[in-house]
Amino acid sequence: MRLALRNIRLPLAHFEFQVDVEVTRQVTALFGPSGSGKTTLLDVLAGLRRPASGSIEIEGRTLTDTAAGLHVPVRDRHIGYVPQDGALFPHLSVRGNLLYGRRRDPEGIHTLPVEHVLDVLDLAPLLDRGIGALSGGEKQRVALARALLSSPRLLLLDEPLAALDDELKRRVLAHLQRVRDELRVPMLYVSHSTGEVAALCHEVLILDRGRIVARGEPQDLF
């Protein structure tokens, strides 16, 4: 995976978000205090927010280039997103949520078999349940599977374990490790937890007030 953010600038309420970075490791953590710009970075990558200037390229494909007036629509970016609360569609069943974004990558390289994703995340017994009947950990697993089944080139995870208790965190983290090792999907993982980052990520970018102030491997930084 090669993700390049070049001279990304975006004025925020209390500081200007400025990032220029290239990411090549499979799972990279975004670490930093609340309000440091981690979610903003995910939103910019997903195309939900437009930077004032800069460019974004993933695996040689330009998604945003303000100088050229290019902004690939969110739906065509093939970037999966798992927010903190899962943001599942409450009016659909688990199956409905999972199939909502099912699609094949135009290049066919990131399409994951449904059965494999269901197996890795242990979701087969939940398929006919309503969203209201799921526990917090189950919701996060469904949100993760939903994003994976949309054939993402890159998966963005915004503190997916933050709202879970310790036991559920441990279980969902094990599922995330299986996603990393068996499905091999590139991930950007936002977290406040050094334990989660050390258990899951190959590299860490530390953000503060919209800038990357340090980067390295988890064992070097924590």
Place this chain on the structure above:
Amino acid sequence: MTAGDWQVVGFTIRVAALATLLILPPGLLVAWCLARLHWPGKSVVETLVALPLVMPPVATGLILLKAVGRRGPIGRLLGELGIDVVFTWRAVVLAMAVMSFPLLVRTARVAFEGVPVRLEQMARTLGAGEVRLFFTVTLPLASRGVLGGLLLSFARALGEFGATILVAGNIPGRTTTLSLAIYQLVQLGRDDQAYRLMAFTVVIAFATVWWSEWFLRRARRP
């Protein structure tokens, strides 16, 4: 109830239902635009949409009469197509539609604003275009509010009087609605018949507004 009374009741329900159905697509479109888009002059559109709520219905009727009358800009065009509006059932539908439009737009707008933007953003990351997103996420999640607004609009259409009498007249068997019939019966001193129709109107209006409030209460629940 005489056969004539039932004819008036049946006619009123049919034209009110048709008017409500006709305003549904443009009403939802305007409500969605007001809830989700920002553009210069938006407040002018908001004000124009609300005008029939506060203007004297007779004044609205006069505007309609000028617009769709045989010498009016729209009436002339329709006349060339062989369609007469003024003093026909079409004029009743038009008056009801115009007078109930703001109620639908206001309630549907609130319902759309209550749909979490994050869910719509997630649908886009899953590949949904704007039309699919509207019909599979926004509208289903706003459906209770929209149904409540639709019923309120229907109730408003049932009771429409001022605009209708100007643009459609009060032609027995052709344009006489419940409100017009009650007015005419009182004028003629046939109070017993007027009370019967009034009682019927109260029952329909009560049932419709009660049902509408039921939907709106459920829409407000998380």
